[in-house]
Amino acid sequence: MKNKIRFSLLALLYIIGVKAQESGVAMQSIMGGQVKVSNLNVARNDDKLFVSMQLDFSALHLKSNHELLLTPTIMADEDTLQLKSILVAGRNRYYLHQRNDGKSVDYALYRAGSTNAVEYQTLVTYQEWMGLAQLSLQEDLCGCHNILLDNSESPLLALDLQPEVYQPMFVYEPPKREAVKLRAVTGQAFIDFPVSQTVIYEDYRNNPRELQKIIATIDVVKNDPDVRITAMSFKGHASPESPYSNNTRLAKGRTEALKKYVQRLYSFSDTLITTSYEPEDWAGLRAYVEQSGLEHKQEILAIIDSSREPDNKEWVLKKSYPEEYRFLLQNCYPALRHSDYRIEYIVRPYNNLEEARRVMKEAPGKLSLQEMYMVANSYEPGSEEYNDVFETMGRLYPNDPVANLNAANAAMGRGDLVGAKKYLTKAGEGGQAYYARGVLAGLEGDYPAAKAYFRKAQELGIAEAEGSLRSIEELEKKTTNLGK
Numbered sequence: 001m002k003n004k005i006r007f008s009l010l011a012l013l014y015i016i017g018v019k020a021q022e023s024g025v026a027m028q029s030i031m032g033g034q035v036k037v038s039n040l041n042v043a044r045n046d047d048k049l050f051v052s053m054q055l056d057f058s059a060l061h062l063k064s065n066h067e068l069l070l071t072p073t074i075m076a077d078e079d080t081l082q083l084k085s086i087l088v089a090g091r092n093r094y095y096l097h098q099r100n101d102g103k104s105v106d107y108a109l110y111r112a113g114s115t116n117a118v119e120y121q122t123l124v125t126y127q128e129w130m131g132l133a134q135l136s137l138q139e140d141l142c143g144c145h146n147i148l149l150d151n152s153e154s155p156l157l158a159l160d161l162q163p164e165v166y167q168p169m170f171v172y173e174p175p176k177r178e179a180v181k182l183r184a185v186t187g188q189a190f191i192d193f194p195v196s197q198t199v200i201y202e203d204y205r206n207n208p209r210e211l212q213k214i215i216a217t218i219d220v221v222k223n224d225p226d227v228r229i230t231a232m233s234f235k236g237h238a239s240p241e242s243p244y245s246n247n248t249r250l251a252k253g254r255t256e257a258l259k260k261y262v263q264r265l266y267s268f269s270d271t272l273i274t275t276s277y278e279p280e281d282w283a284g285l286r287a288y289v290e291q292s293g294l295e296h297k298q299e300i301l302a303i304i305d306s307s308r309e310p311d312n313k314e315w316v317l318k319k320s321y322p323e324e325y326r327f328l329l330q331n332c333y334p335a336l337r338h339s340d341y342r343i344e345y346i347v348r349p350y351n352n353l354e355e356a357r358r359v360m361k362e363a364p365g366k367l368s369l370q371e372m373y374m375v376a377n378s379y380e381p382g383s384e385e386y387n388d389v390f391e392t393m394g395r396l397y398p399n400d401p402v403a404n405l406n407a408a409n410a411a412m413g414r415g416d417l418v419g420a421k422k423y424l425t426k427a428g429e430g431g432q433a434y435y436a437r438g439v440l441a442g443l444e445g446d447y448p449a450a451k452a453y454f455r456k457a458q459e460l461g462i463a464e465a466e467g468s469l470r471s472i473e474e475l476e477k478k479t480t481n482l483g484k
Contacts, residue, residue, distance in 0.1 A: 030137060030154040031068070034060040037156060042135060044126050044161045051083060051135070052121040053156075062090040062112040066149070067097075069107065069140040072120075074159070076133035084122045088112050126161075133159045166442040166450075166475055170409040171464050172390075173432045175369035175402045181347040182230070183365065185221060189213050189339045191258065196246070198253030200261050211261070214341055218266065221345050226366065231344040232273045234258050237281040239336035241329060244279055244310045251277035258339055280310050281336040288332045294324050353378055364392050369403055376406075382413050394423055401428030408436050417443055431460030438468060447476040 027038040036056040067089035074081045085107035094111040135157040141150040192205035236255030238247040255275045318325045347366045350356040376389035387410040394407025408423035427433040438453030457465035
């Protein structure tokens with residue numbers, strides 16, 4: 001009958017939910033060998049925990065007025081749960097309990113000497129803290145008048161009942177060597193000129209601040225001993241409110257004036273600096289209108305996008321929507337008069353690891369992807385420093401597939417699956433990218449997608465894909481079987 005009860009409880013686990021891990025041991029002794037525990041088994045489903053064991057009392061000798069209380073207990077840190085107890089009593093104590101105990105007792109009563117083996121089983125609600133808990137047996141030996149003669153605790157089983165999850169292997173891709181580390185810094189200045197003039201007055205309106213922006217940018221690059229400036233360019237823009245021909249003269253002349261101003265300060269060669277100009281910044285005007293709340297925004301955009309000549313566009317805009325035109329003239333047009341600048345330079349290589357690590361902390365943009373990869377691999381894989389380097393690579397090289405692939409791996413390593421997914425959209429279509437997408441799918445529990453990605457990675461020659469595919473298939477099989 002007891003075997004039937006045990007079978008029913010185990011069957012119940014399968015009926016009410018997916019049975020997860022099961023832990024068990026063969027046989028062990030407690031109470032100095034007087035009690036043997038065998039067939040110990042612990043199983044869980046989503047919200048139930050089943051504990052069963054066989055207790056052999058054939059070697060236990062108790063005086064007539066003594067009793068032994070055995071209490072299976074689950075413990076983890078500060079959490080404890082006592083399960084249903086077993087009370088084995090000598091002759092007198094056994095009959096005393098039979099006469100006096102009510103039906104609400106929380107233990108099963110057995111008489112010493114007349115009971116050799118007991119099948120124990122209980123079903124309780126599973127709690128998350130039990131996943132890595134310890135199952136022990138508390139032993140309390142009592143004499144007459146319930147005097148505690150001895151108490152001890154015997155560990156029975158270290159539980160490992162957490163759901164089995166995919167354990168990925170990450171494959172990072174070494175970046176290719178950058179033969180020449182060409183870099184560039186850009187900026188925008190709003191230099192004021194008197195009406196219709198092309199001469200720069202350093203103290204005019206906001207010019208001290210705007211000119212200083214350009215000077216500061218140049219100085220940062222020029223004064224860096226690891227850098228050599230290779231080119232500099234300026235592009236001037238004017239606003240559309242004057243005739244196009246006059247705006248052409250102003251944009252061109254003012255850009256040349258800025259070039260001469262910089263040459264005078266730094267003695268750069270004439271060939272180092274190039275200039276260009278945009279007589280009227282209609283693109284900037286359109287962007288401003290697009291983001292505005294103007295009443296006739298769509299009609300104004302239609303005029304801007306039309307094939308009319310620039311002067312005619314401006315005339316139609318001014319005539320058709322005078323209020324909006326005045327608003328744009330005051331709030332938008334000043335920002336359309338700007339000078340864009342770009343400084344290109346070459347950074348020397350860093351082959352020394354310690355030097356590269358220093359630059360990584362101070363100015364990571366000066367490192368190539370290959371140099372950053374060298375720095376990353378000098379740290380413990382998965383460490384904060386290790387992951388930070390790969391994240392920086394993805395941030396500084398947002399369009400590079402290798403940088404995004406490695407940043408995705410680092411993100412998955414620290415549990416950031418959302419960030420990893422964003423990086424993988426720009427990781428390209430290489431074998432490593434498909435492998436990483438398989439890892440992400442596995443971590444998300446999408447095993448069919450993971451298998452498809454790993455098979456594709458296999459076709460593209462990624463050796464690690466075979467083992468990862470096998471791991472996913474085994475995990476999927478276990479999950480499927482446990483759910484039956």
